[in-house]
Amino acid sequence: MTESRLVLAGQDITDCCKKIIPGQTEDILLRQLQNLVPDYPVQLALTGEEWYRLGGVVDMDGRRIANDLIEWAERTYLECGQNLQTLIDYTVEQKLIATKQTGKTLYFVVQTGDRAEDFTLIEIDKTHEVSDRMLVNEQQPPEDLEEFIDPLQPFCIESFGFGHSRYTYRRKTDVKLFMEVINERHRGEHPVQRFMDDWNRSSAGQKKRLSDEWIIRPYQHTGRFGERIVNAEIVNTQYYILPHLEDFSGKKGSALSNLLNRFDRQAGYPFAWFFYMIKGKHVSTHCAEAVYRDIAGDFAYLGQRDEAVLRDWIASPYNV
Known part of the structure; x- marks a missing residue:
C-alpha cells in the first residue's frame, strides 16, 4: 500500500456513533467505520482500561433529575441562596442519587500506507x-460544594444501570502530521519519531506494520509552570x-x-526484542550490550538492517 490522503470528517464519525447501540462486541461500529473509508483498512487496535x-x-x-451533576449542583446551590445546608437538606429530603459514567476508550486504526507513521488513530x-x-452521606455531610459534588467518603449503593451503552467520538489523529508538529517543538530527535524510524529501517518494518503491534497517541501533561503540554506516547x-x-x-x-529468536517468535515478528527493550520492561538494555x-x-x-x-x-x- 502506498501512502494516500485520507479524507474523514469528525462529524461523520460522530453521526456514525449516534446511530449505533453498542453490543457485546464492536463489530457493528467497526463495519460502519470501514464503510466511511472503504479504500483503507480499519481495525480495532486496542480497548483501553x-x-x-x-x-x-x-x-x-x-427518574432523571439532571444529566450533569456538576452543573445541577452549582445551579441548585445558587437557587438555595448559596446556603450549603439548605442544599443538603433538600437533597436528603428528595433522596437523590448521583450516577457515574463508566467507560472504555476504543482505539481504531485506519491504515493509509506501509510506513510506521502512515495511519490515523480514531478514539471512541x-x-x-x-x-x-x-x-x-447523612452520617458525614459535605463541608463545601466541592465535597458535595465529589465526596471523599461517599455513601455508595447497589449499582443499577440507566438505558443502554453509547458510543461517543473523542478525536482522530493523523499520526504523520501529528508527529511533524511534535518534532518541530522538540529539541533534537523525538524518541517516538526515532522508534518509528528504527522500525521502518529494521527487519520488523519489512514484516509487520507498526500499527499491528503499537500505536502512537497524543497525551497531555502539565509543565513546570502549569502550562498544558501535548506530547506523543507509544x-x-x-x-x-x-x-x-x-x-x-x-x-x-x-x-x-x-x-x-525464541522471543521474536513469541512476539510474532523479527527484531521484536529490540523494540520491547526500547519500550517496556520485558527486555533489559544489557541485551543490546551483549x-x-x-x-x-x-x-x-543479525541482518544488516538490524545491525x-x-x-x-x-x-x-x-x-520511550
Whole structure:
C-alpha cells in the first residue's frame, strides 16, 4: 500500500456513533467505520482500561433529575441562596442519587500506507451510566460544594444501570502530521519519531506494520509552570505472554541468538526484542550490550538492517 490522503470528517464519525447501540462486541461500529473509508483498512487496535467520571442525578425511582451533576449542583446551590445546608437538606429530603459514567476508550486504526507513521488513530468512548451513591452521606455531610459534588467518603449503593451503552467520538489523529508538529517543538530527535524510524529501517518494518503491534497517541501533561503540554506516547496493543530477558551473564553466540529468536517468535515478528527493550520492561538494555559484543567480535546473526539500528542505539541510546 502506498501512502494516500485520507479524507474523514469528525462529524461523520460522530453521526456514525449516534446511530449505533453498542453490543457485546464492536463489530457493528467497526463495519460502519470501514464503510466511511472503504479504500483503507480499519481495525480495532486496542480497548483501553475501564475508567469512570461523574454522571448525573436521579431520584429513588430512577427518574432523571439532571444529566450533569456538576452543573445541577452549582445551579441548585445558587437557587438555595448559596446556603450549603439548605442544599443538603433538600437533597436528603428528595433522596437523590448521583450516577457515574463508566467507560472504555476504543482505539481504531485506519491504515493509509506501509510506513510506521502512515495511519490515523480514531478514539471512541464506549460508556454506560450506572448509579453510584446517595448524593449526600447523612452520617458525614459535605463541608463545601466541592465535597458535595465529589465526596471523599461517599455513601455508595447497589449499582443499577440507566438505558443502554453509547458510543461517543473523542478525536482522530493523523499520526504523520501529528508527529511533524511534535518534532518541530522538540529539541533534537523525538524518541517516538526515532522508534518509528528504527522500525521502518529494521527487519520488523519489512514484516509487520507498526500499527499491528503499537500505536502512537497524543497525551497531555502539565509543565513546570502549569502550562498544558501535548506530547506523543507509544502504546503496545498486544497481550502476548513474553519472557523477561534480564540476565545475560555468560550468554553469547548461538545461545544468545537462540534466546532472541525464541522471543521474536513469541512476539510474532523479527527484531521484536529490540523494540520491547526500547519500550517496556520485558527486555533489559544489557541485551543490546551483549548482542553488540557478539557482532563486534566473531558472530554475525543479525541482518544488516538490524545491525545498523543496534549500532546506532549503542552510539546514542534512547527509550520511550
